[in-house]
Amino acid sequence: MADFKPVVSATVGLGGYGQTYLNFFNKDVENGTNAAKLAYAMSSDLSRHQKVCDELSAKGVKLFESYDELLKQDDLEAVWLPVPIDLHREYTEKALAAGKAVMCEKPVAGCIDDIDAMIAARDKYNLPVAIGYQDVYCATTLPLKRRILDGEFGDIENVTLYACWPRDNQYYGRASWAGAYQRNGIWVMDSPANNALSHFINIMMFLLGPDLNTSATPVKVEAELYRANDIENFDTISCRVTLESGVTCLINMTHACEEAFNPYTVFNGTKGKLIRTVHYYQTETDKGIVRTERNTGDHPVWEHMAERFGKLVRGQDDDQIGLATLETSRVPVAIVNACSEASEVANIPADIIRTVNLPGEKTVKCIPGIEDAFRRSANEGKLLSELGCFDWTQKPGTFNMANYFHFAGPKGAAITP
Numbered sequence: 001m002a003d004f005k006p007v008v009s010a011t012v013g014l015g016g017y018g019q020t021y022l023n024f025f026n027k028d029v030e031n032g033t034n035a036a037k038l039a040y041a042m043s044s045d046l047s048r049h050q051k052v053c054d055e056l057s058a059k060g061v062k063l064f065e066s067y068d069e070l071l072k073q074d075d076l077e078a079v080w081l082p083v084p085i086d087l088h089r090e091y092t093e094k095a096l097a098a099g100k101a102v103m104c105e106k107p108v109a110g111c112i113d114d115i116d117a118m119i120a121a122r123d124k125y126n127l128p129v130a131i132g133y134q135d136v137y138c139a140t141t142l143p144l145k146r147r148i149l150d151g152e153f154g155d156i157e158n159v160t161l162y163a164c165w166p167r168d169n170q171y172y173g174r175a176s177w178a179g180a181y182q183r184n185g186i187w188v189m190d191s192p193a194n195n196a197l198s199h200f201i202n203i204m205m206f207l208l209g210p211d212l213n214t215s216a217t218p219v220k221v222e223a224e225l226y227r228a229n230d231i232e233n234f235d236t237i238s239c240r241v242t243l244e245s246g247v248t249c250l251i252n253m254t255h256a257c258e259e260a261f262n263p264y265t266v267f268n269g270t271k272g273k274l275i276r277t278v279h280y281y282q283t284e285t286d287k288g289i290v291r292t293e294r295n296t297g298d299h300p301v302w303e304h305m306a307e308r309f310g311k312l313v314r315g316q317d318d319d320q321i322g323l324a325t326l327e328t329s330r331v332p333v334a335i336v337n338a339c340s341e342a343s344e345v346a347n348i349p350a351d352i353i354r355t356v357n358l359p360g361e362k363t364v365k366c367i368p369g370i371e372d373a374f375r376r377s378a379n380e381g382k383l384l385s386e387l388g389c390f391d392w393t394q395k396p397g398t399f400n401m402a403n404y405f406h407f408a409g410p411k412g413a414a415i416t417p
Helices: 018-031 046-058 085-097 112-125 141-149 198-207 301-314 326-342 370-380
Strands: 007-012 036-042 062-064 078-081 101-104 129-131 156-164 218-227 236-243 248-254 261-269 273-276 280-285 288-293 345-347 354-358 362-366 397-400
Touching: 007 018, 007 301, 018 036, 018 046, 018 301, 036 301, 046 062, 078 085, 085 101, 085 112, 101 301, 112 326, 129 301, 129 326, 141 198, 156 198, 156 370, 198 248, 198 261, 198 273, 198 326, 218 326, 236 326, 248 370, 261 370, 326 397
Parallel strands: 007 036, 007 078, 036 062, 078 101, 101 129, 156 248, 218 345
Antiparallel strands: 156 261, 218 236, 218 397, 236 248, 261 273, 273 280, 280 288, 354 362
């Protein structure tokens, strides 16, 4: 049970990822943590979710179709926003202006300009805003970061991250903003690196931050962007990020693959190595090899997230569970924006792409050999073009991120906000 009065909350959106939020609120009550009390819910069209609405009404949850009307509820303290990326800034600013705290889903926005506007609104109204990067709230995250800061692995010299998460035609057809640069004139920059796999760039940068509460500062990117699917933005990225500390981070991600390989991050230090996966982290030092399950602790990570957010709303400190702030969550978006300014998206030649048919009229477009290329890239510390294993790669573009406060748009794309 949380050691504070439950935060009277609303969730906005009942379909898609909003279902995950509703499942959490139900489990939170069942498990007795009660960090948040779901009192309100909103959808622009309640008739589309009749069964869910009936269940919520039976539990005493009041329903709205208007966000403005929802925000007029006097006892409402915080809104949770599992809404499309292009609505994050608008809905956050409206909530803050109405005196409500905000838990906003990741990524914060499609561009750093919108995030900076959200930071300004938070500071203007002096209200809490947190971001739903669940990995930061994991009970093992801050203890692991303390070990890095204490020098257990020596000086971190470089980091490699690669991930292969296949995504089919239905994934790209699920929403008008899927794989797009914009929706309704607002940047969304949907891609593996700014959506499904952004968690792993974010947690990498958080663990590399100079203190417990901040993330690392990137100063330069070298990027190669590729597209196998019929979308605007890239579905495959190979980039090298240089941090202010001098550490280099090599990132390879794709949705255009046949093999599913969960994100695999390796921190190489002068005294040892740290390997982080979806399920565990492994340390390799002079003390030997030790594997630890990531999601340890008394409660699952979503409950930790709700409790950490609740403490933030109640003005309570917590030095055991991390907090994904607007500032820390800005870093992965800045990296993705910089990569898009550095390099045009190159089309993978059609005769190279392999189409895999799946049940239910699903198809996945795959780049043959991309999985092995990513592994080799991590082992050799090279970008895809530097490996020489494909004849379709392009030289990386470079972008200096010093004083980076405005996203000018994707290189070569005749599109503006």
